[in-house]
Amino acid sequence: MKDDPSRRDVLTTAARVSALLGLGAVGAYMVRKTMAHDGWQIDPELCVNSHVGAAELVACQKCATTCVLQLSAVRAVNNHAGCGRCYICPAYFDVKSAVGPDGLPSEKACPRDAIRRVAIGEIDPGDMANNYYEYQIDEKLCNGCGICVMGCKEPAGLGSIRLEVRYDLCVDCNRCSIAQTCPTDAYERIPFDKSKPVVAAERA
């Protein structure tokens, strides 16, 4: 008959139990992520940055500043099918900054320089206004501040840029801290099958 467990036995058992509990918790989290049927998403019709008619002229930036993650799970997304490929894009440039010697605004709108401007198609070097440009958002740099969304909003732009929660980054808090502070209650839990990217309606 074994005597009372030694200190070593107690510690070993405790460590095993802790490891099992930890594995169980991680497993449960993974299962929950895998099996989840809904998640947080932003309604672009309510988001103050993209809602046409909203009086605000400054992006609210709550998505960038209140997410529990160091770099928010929210990103700006450009619907290229709805983008005008403008020479002067008000989401890329600070269109109220002074014009430089190249005829372009001297400052960019994005404080993190997360948008790339790429001339596409055959380039006309003699008149850059003749070219079309694609505006690509670098998701590693974007923090979802919404400044570009506000710049692109109609009537200044075509409204092709919106904010989206990235499900692969979102930790799916029960009480999303952004949703708690969103000034227009644009955050909602929606089924994943409805979370496909919204194709912006063709705008006349």
Added chain:
Amino acid sequence: MTRYEHAGVHPCSAASKSAFSAALRGIAIDADGAILAAGDAKVAIFDPDGALRSSWSTPTPAHAIAACDDGRIAVGLVGGVAFFARDGSCVERWSDSDQIRFPTSLAIRGDNVLVGDAGFRHVRRFDRGGRFLGTIGMDDRGGGFRTCNGHLDLAIDAEQTIHVADPGRHRVTRFSMQGERLGHFGRFDGVDPAGFAGCCNPTNLAVTSRGEIVTVSKAPVAVKLFSSNGSLIAVLPSDEFDSQCKNCDVAVGPDDRILVVETVWREIHVYAPAALAKQTPEESR
């Protein structure tokens, strides 16, 4: 050089609000000073003093309007142009979508019918019988004007020069009636009012009897008067326009009054030469 003053909202605006419930898109002024308006799926004609003279429905939404010198009224519809008699009866209709897609402006001079087609992104020229004569601006890189707003506006001056708003390039480009490029003026500038601000401006234009060019920009609305050589003469006050206005059509009357559509409230704002400003009735919103 004429000095203009904002003479308030045209008296016809009250009638236009009731005539157009959703959209007022295009205006024109005929030789008698009557105001022709297109919006919703409707045309309305107002007396110079603002009274609604007549209105009628169009088969599809009306996007552009122009007066013919024979009294008929040309209306731009999606996929075509319809010609109406003053009693509202449709007397002729061009509806070949291979020829006309989305006419957002019309200008008629002599035997030429010019269609600013935002679908093709260039100007299409027809004779009065509807025979296609050619394109204007199609040789631009990209196959046409940079109409990011889905809107293409043009005007013809007394010298038969065609002026086209090219908002994506922040220019007004001039052509001969045969389509020869005569030059352009304008540049981007978000600070200097002599330039055009934003992504794509100006969206609309008209020409006075003296050859001055009136341009209208969006976000925010800016009404500017340029000399015929493209020098800025004046920025006309536009504080009363809603910030959401866009593609505000502009027309110049026989007395050189300038009318600009306020698209959100469906009003027509009047800018009168200083000598005429006090004669223009004002009506508050």
